[in-house]
Amino acid sequence: MEAARTNSSSTPKGRGVNFSAPRSFFVKFRSKCKETFFSDDPFKPISQEPNGLLKTKKLLEYFVPVFEWLPKYNLQKLRYDLLAGITITSLAVPQGISYAKLASVPPIIGLYSSFVPPFVYAVFGSSNNLAVGTVAACSLLLAETIGEKMSKEDPELYLHLIFTATFITGVFQFALGFLRLGILVDFLSHSTITGFMGGTAVIILLQQLKGLLGLEHFTHKTDVVSVIHSVVTNRVELKWQSALAGVCFLIFLQTTRYIKTKKPKLFWVSAMGPMVVVLVGCLVAYLVHGSEHGIKTVGPLKKGLNPPSIQFLNFDAKYLPSVIKAGMVTGLIALAEGIAIGRSFAVMKNEQTDGNKEMVAFGLMNIVGSFTSCYLTTGPFSKTAVNYNAGTRTPMSNVVMGICMMLVLLFLAPIFSYTPLVGLSAIIMSAMLGLIDYEEMYHLFKVDKFDFIVCMTAFFGVSFLSMDYGLMMSVAVSILRALLYVARPSTCKLGRIPNSVMFRDIEQYPATEEMLGYVILQLGSPVFFANSTYIRERILRWIRDEPEAVEFLLLDLSGVSSIDMTGMETLLEVRRILGSKGVKMVVINPRFEVLEKMILAHFVEKIGKEYVFLSIDDAVQACRFNLATTTKPDQ
């Protein structure tokens, strides 16, 4: 930011750098904490209320969103929510059963999981579009993490550990939201999630080969190599009836999806697809006595609502580490997925969701779920998309789904016991095919190679190693990128844009003019320990590369939003080194926080206030007229 200079060469009044005393530590600390944890300033509307009673009401509305939307609810909205709720129920039943299979828990648990959690979310959730349900990736990850520590011979114990993991997920999610640590979820970048979803889709697709081909024996591992090896080894077990039925179902489902992409208004065709597959499958299996022809079915499903499961929570030290790991990792992924999805749909409607509130809602949903025979739930993409397309207006659609599920559990559950496994496999496969986002990956490749690497790390890590390793590796690469960024902040040399007092990157704007004897550098941000050596070398190299003798080095700090002790010492060191070569260093427009620290550390004192300027142009003028003759002694 340069000044329009109209008068003399000295800095005009009221235009100098503001050297007033730094703010106190507590003022700065409070402001930092606020930026870090309360960047959206959620309590402002509440504190603005004049009246104590109104304040309490607002506070209640803030923490329990149902109080905000329910009073404004009307029949008009109910009509939409009713339709949406019924539509997502038709998806909830087949998905519930399928994903329960992925998690190796009894199918009925999947149905239970679509009954209690939606009610909890409807009370505490802040998204109008999100539909609650189980998700494939987390289901498989739970099975993988808990399953590896114990034999699945004891399904009772395994189920109890799943409930415990869900409880831990809930507590963890609630704590993150309550402590406003949404920042953790921020580190799961879009690229990581794209890659992770894609990789997960691949391994889940391969897992379905068991059901699709009707194989008896199969590996317990999830990586591509083991699964393909297992399929090849057990190829003699292939049952053509099963494979044929599976392929038919899959083609049917993909056709319904294709119709949806062509005519978005016919979204219900694809939403109903899985239910049709299940019902047709049940009918066929029942009529032809499928089990005699090698077509396996889900098996007995008892009527009745969720039994309590709080007494089953198992904190045995033997399994606790893997249970905690499973709970926390799946919790984080579920949050990232649920929040991202909730947000994407909210944006389309110009609504707002609150990440921290969502975490609390997800947390409560899973805590209550773990007490009522449910396993991990979040906001799955497919269900939420259907909910959105069906025109949902409020979280009431989740209530509708909950009520429908109750009816299913009370009266219709036994019907679904005839569901052929091959139908479930086809449903899962069809869902997974939609999760491999080739286009996004190609887009990443074209725009940002590093984002692409992050994405591919997750993709191949998940498909060839395991889900948690893939995810961790991808996050590690992202963090490495963040560190590399701060270790090598890009700096550039500025030149004057002709007939102006603007200074811009000479590489970006080749028409800019350089001034003889001046080197003007714009430093990247931040300047601190991890990049101080680099910045020193880079500045010295720029001076060295000048063909002519340099008299002034102008450092534009307007882009530097943070500096630490090492950074300041480096700048002083540069000044000393250059001073001995007759080059004077001038500092331009240090920002608030930076200038405060510079004053505290006596940096300004050491270089002299007359060497700090508000704009490059001020500095250039001053160099030309004043500083050229005076010399500040080295301290």
Added chain:
Amino acid sequence: MEAARTNSSSTPKGRGVNFSAPRSFFVKFRSKCKETFFSDDPFKPISQEPNGLLKTKKLLEYFVPVFEWLPKYNLQKLRYDLLAGITITSLAVPQGISYAKLASVPPIIGLYSSFVPPFVYAVFGSSNNLAVGTVAACSLLLAETIGEKMSKEDPELYLHLIFTATFITGVFQFALGFLRLGILVDFLSHSTITGFMGGTAVIILLQQLKGLLGLEHFTHKTDVVSVIHSVVTNRVELKWQSALAGVCFLIFLQTTRYIKTKKPKLFWVSAMGPMVVVLVGCLVAYLVHGSEHGIKTVGPLKKGLNPPSIQFLNFDAKYLPSVIKAGMVTGLIALAEGIAIGRSFAVMKNEQTDGNKEMVAFGLMNIVGSFTSCYLTTGPFSKTAVNYNAGTRTPMSNVVMGICMMLVLLFLAPIFSYTPLVGLSAIIMSAMLGLIDYEEMYHLFKVDKFDFIVCMTAFFGVSFLSMDYGLMMSVAVSILRALLYVARPSTCKLGRIPNSVMFRDIEQYPATEEMLGYVILQLGSPVFFANSTYIRERILRWIRDEPEAVEFLLLDLSGVSSIDMTGMETLLEVRRILGSKGVKMVVINPRFEVLEKMILAHFVEKIGKEYVFLSIDDAVQACRFNLATTTKPDQ
């Protein structure tokens, strides 16, 4: 950077944003790699040589600095180097023996370590001030890391493992330098090193209580609690003769140090101090038959030069993990210390050192050392300071020290066998007292609380847990800081400085004027996955907090040196959300790299070129006259 606007409201010719096609991936990649690994552009002077022979000569001089300084060497310089070399030898003998004790290796190894490595450094090192020798912190850390995996019952094996660790240190350091990974050392911040050195000094001081008090039994642990407990438990073994002698020595040494700080010219008093203690100690111990009075001595020291030790390198898989860990951790610390110290002294003389070259030199020094019965060497602070004060001119002083050490080893070694352990303890304690940098810690506390936390983490981590944990914790906190920085880049609202076209932070410059209907924000850097949610919330909050209706949001990107896909999507999302509220978003001065990505990702296309400006003033003018009437449809 703002324009001095002299004419109309439209952007004048040659002043617009440069939307030319992005550079190709390979151009960008090459430039990134160069910035990351070759920021000092070391080969430029070489490639500038016209002649092939001269090129080779320059290249040789670059890789083997001795070729650079030796041809210019003269008697004048030799006089200084001779004096410096002899002075540091007087320090090398007592320090060598003392630190060998800390590393639990035979004292003679400490003397060997000051003979071969100085020659290697003199050939490859690039610092004129550095004096080669062993250091206390790494000696203790080696003993701690390797000692914990094996009983010290087998001193042969232990010694072989120490050689192996030194070899690994050497290879690791050489590789870091060769691969130009100096960036790793950058992550050991000044604050970490201050805290680490302080904490190490505390635990080494406490370790010396054994020698000082003449105790027989002592703990093998290093943390404060265990050591104090051990001293209290074994207090009955205290020998007053030993304690008295120790305190006398310590007072003498501290007095010599005090003299040095008062009269820097008398540096040799403090440099000679340890040698005086050793010689007086030897004499007294010899005369009074100290061992009969409970004063233990170093024990037999054989005459003769370093025997080869290459045949002792032990890569047994049983010990390899801890040996590699010890080698790499001590290697990194030794590098950080040596390079930082070499650089600090070089700066005082306005000389330059090359971090990557130093790494190669240290690496070769330790590889050769491990073949010739030496253990880990680097550039210790005390020796280097003495070398500098004695007026060293070139690495020749190390050669002089090496020759002196050779004479000591050949003829005088047996004398030092009478050195009383209490004298060595006093020497170490005196050295350690100088390493606890209270003033620096207080300075950190005052200027930067986060730097202070990093420092204290290292300090207390080292003193109460262990050296490697303390170091790792401190680095983790530093990295957390770096991540927090990128997760919450500080953004600010700008206002116009009266009578100018400069826009500055309204908080920093309260005199600035805000414009009705405009919100001008300066974003911190970078804008990417880890902070995109934050930036979105923060921008929306700023708009929400405006008392009046907002018509334009001006985003000043001049400080944003990097953006990724998630960041760009966030900006588009902000634009969509605001667009629905009738707020238009304008982007100002995207930097080279950012603009390239924006073009590639069709960002510019989506928001429209007419919404991208070179300066805030241009944007404000355009908003006032052109954009107020037109509306770009949402894509």
